[in-house]
Structures are given as structure tokens and as C-alpha cells.
Amino acid sequence: MKGLSVRLFQMSVMVILFLTSCQTIPLYEQTTIFPEHSWSAKQVNAYQFNITDTSASYKVYFVIRHHNAYHYKNIWLQVAVQTPTGSLSKQNVNLNMADESKGWLGTGMDDLFDQRIPIISLPSHFQKGITTFYLQHTMREDPLQNILASGIRVEKVKP
Numbered sequence: 001m002k003g004l005s006v007r008l009f010q011m012s013v014m015v016i017l018f019l020t021s022c023q024t025i026p027l028y029e030q031t032t033i034f035p036e037h038s039w040s041a042k043q044v045n046a047y048q049f050n051i052t053d054t055s056a057s058y059k060v061y062f063v064i065r066h067h068n069a070y071h072y073k074n075i076w077l078q079v080a081v082q083t084p085t086g087s088l089s090k091q092n093v094n095l096n097m098a099d100e101s102k103g104w105l106g107t108g109m110d111d112l113f114d115q116r117i118p119i120i121s122l123p124s125h126f127q128k129g130i131t132t133f134y135l136q137h138t139m140r141e142d143p144l145q146n147i148l149a150s151g152i153r154v155e156k157v158k159p
Contacts, residue, residue, distance in 0.1 A: 031151030038143035057123035067146035068111040084129025
């Protein structure tokens with residue numbers, strides 16, 4: 001019986017090591033909470049992270065928590081990125097949050113949904129130092145209702 005317990009333990013450790021070795025390594029995630037469950041179009045949220053490994057690739061995600069009552073299948077954002085050297089680039093992105101066949105694309109419990117949506121389609125390289133992301137919604141509805149939190153997640157891609 002003791003030998004069986006040891007083997008089960010060893011198998012569990014192997015499975016955990018296998019599963020964790022196939023995942024990306026989280027580097028940074030920060031969110032802004034909206035206590036009134038609405039996001040004003042004037043509110044620009046800033047998120048800073050420090051890049052030390054310039055040889056690595058990174059995936060960048062928009063994270064959002066919303067109610068099932070959110071009125072749209074997408075969200076328009078203005079994303080600005082300020083590099084450590086001070087240069088600033090801006091782009092408008094349209095991120096899908098739902099589709100006709102599956103409904104909400106994130107994970108949900110009761111009437112709350114969490115989503116992690118890629119902002120940049122391919123892994124990117126960043127300069128060494130502090131990089132700042134600025135997020136602002138550009139939807140017609142202002143304030144944007146049924147939004148509990150939004151933010152940025154940056155993951156280091158494991159080779």
C-alpha cells in the first residue's frame with residue numbers, strides 16, 4: 001500500500017511539472033476596478049512594468065471583468081505605449097468579446113465574466129526599462145456600463 005502512495009505521489013509531481021512547463025510565465029498583470037461598474041471615456045488608465053530581459057518575447061493582453069448585461073460583443077480601445085526612451089505610439093483596437101455561436105468568449109460564473117484578449121497578435125520585444133501602457137475606451141456609450149475592472153497582462157513567452 002505504501003508503494004502505491006509513493007507512485008501516485010511521483011505521478012502527480014510529473015503531471016504538475018509537465019503542465020507547468022508548457023505554459024507562459026506571467027510577468028505582469030494589473031487592473032483598475034470600477035466600483036460603480038462603469039468606465040468613463042475620459043478615464044485613462046496607466047500600467048507600468050519593468051522589462052529586464054530584452055531577448056525574450058512577450059504577449060500583451062487586455063483583461064476585463066464584466067457583467068452578462070454588457071451591451072456589446074466587442075470593445076474599442078485606444079492603446080498607447082510609452083517606451084523607456086519616451087517615445088509614444090497610439091493605436092485604436094477593436095477587441096471581440098463574444099460571438100454568435102459561443103456567446104461570451106471568456107470564463108464566467110453566474111453573471112460575471114473574465115476575459116483575456118490579445119492586444120498584439122504576435123509576441124513582441126520590448127526595450128529595457130519601464131514601459132507604460134495607457135488604456136482608454138472609445139465606445140459611444142459613456143460611461144460604459146457593466147464593466148467591473150479592466151487592465152493589462154504581459155506574459156513572457158517561454159522558449
